[in-house]
Amino acid sequence: MASIQERNGRWRAFVRRKGESVSESFLTKSAAKEWARRVESQIDRGEFRSAQASSVTLATVIDDYEKELRASNRRSKTKLSAYRMLRQGLGALSVVALTADDVLTHVRRRRATGTGPATLNMEIGFLDELLTYARMKLPVGNPVADARPMLRRLHLIAKPKERTRRPTALELERLRDYWRFPRGKELPMTAIMDFAIATSMRLGEIVRLRWADIDHEKKLALIRDSKHPTDKIGNDLWIPLLGDSWDILLRQPRGELVFPFHRDAISRAFLRACKACAIDDLHFHDLRHEGASRLFEAGLQIQQVALVTRHRDWKSLKRYTNLKPEALHELLRK
The missing domain is CATH 1.10.150 (DNA polymerase; domain 1)
Known part of the structure; x- marks a missing residue:
């Protein structure tokens, strides 16, 4: 609702509408009224831009x-x-x-x-x-x-393509061979890689894992602030440490963190090893894919795999079910 007031020979119009509050001074009352009607109309159409609002970059x-x-x-x-x-x-x-x-x-x-x-x-x-x-x-x-x-x-934006890349057994063995010989101050990359596969944990989760978050009796690890589409903070979840992951964990030196290394240093070391071993298009995150796929190949149901990978949406987990054909022989023998 607009109001018009006379002050010291000038007319001031006040408009308060839909949360907007703006005023302006004019020489005549008719000019003040015309301005107020125009501003109210702009506000109603969602076209009004105050000088103060327009200054915000x-x-x-x-x-x-x-x-x-x-x-x-x-x-x-x-x-x-x-x-x-x-x-x-x-x-x-x-x-x-x-x-x-x-x-x-x-x-x-x-x-x-x-x-x-x-x-x-x-x-x-x-x-x-x-x-x-x-x-x-x-x-x-x-x-x-x-x-x-x-x-x-115009094909300027697109949804990311879902990766299906899995390392081959030969590629993993070549990486382990590469890291077997010390090259200065090296990270325990073989342990980190095998732990990533066995747990399907993300790199950020691995470097944040604390000894205080390990349940030695139940062989569980607490993943703090696990990735979530809307609410990551406080989304803490327990996962089972299956297969070789428990033995790998116990071989690590005790301190605050299980793997006290910077994630960027691990990423660089992984890329450097892949390049040295002539392994193309393999990302560290593909190890999570490998781990989840191995769980399916071992015969676990999707709800059981989700307890390890922490996928809330089973549809997104289905892309990890691109099993290797030879794995079916082992499943049928069980």
Whole structure:
């Protein structure tokens, strides 16, 4: 509802509508009324942009949201990397004036530098999250949703392809042979690799595993903050240490962490070994795939495998069931 007041020979219009509160001063009452009617109409259509709101840039929103994430310990390396790219490409723009064309231009620019469609799909997903946060206080539109259909049609974004890569027995043996001979200050890579396969644990979970989180009586490990689509923090789950994993664990030196090494150092060591052994397109995360597939090959049911891998959605676990044909012989003999 607009109100008009006279002050010192000038007319001031006040508009309070749908959470917006704005005022302006005019020489005549008729001009104040006309301005108030126009602003109310813009607010009703969702087109009003106050000067204060228009001054807020996407970079400011990123800064504010990062503080929120830091306070709740919900930051991730992937998300922070995406924010850095968004800050560089769109950070100077007004968040309330951001358009689908701005998003399209940013994605085209990033694609031209070699960034893949799956990475860009994730990046604009993070942008959408930022705009949702900004929308709590500002009249922000939905440019990501508006841009997505054209981005898909132009093949600039895409869902990530599900990897089905599994290491062969020969590849694993070549890696173990490579690590058998010390090369300076080496990590216990054979133990880490075999533990990753036996437990289907992610690399980040392996390097965070503490001796205090091991149940020696039940042979269980507590995975803290296990990956979750919406609520990772506090999502602590126990997993059984099956097969060789328990013996590998007991061979490690005692301290606070079972594997007290930086995840990046392990990743680099794994890539370096694969290159030295002429093993193509093998990622450390593929070891989790290998571990889950071995559990299926051993005859475990999907609900039993899920206790180890911690998949909540069994549909996503089905991609690990690409069993090796020769494994069926062993299953039939049981």
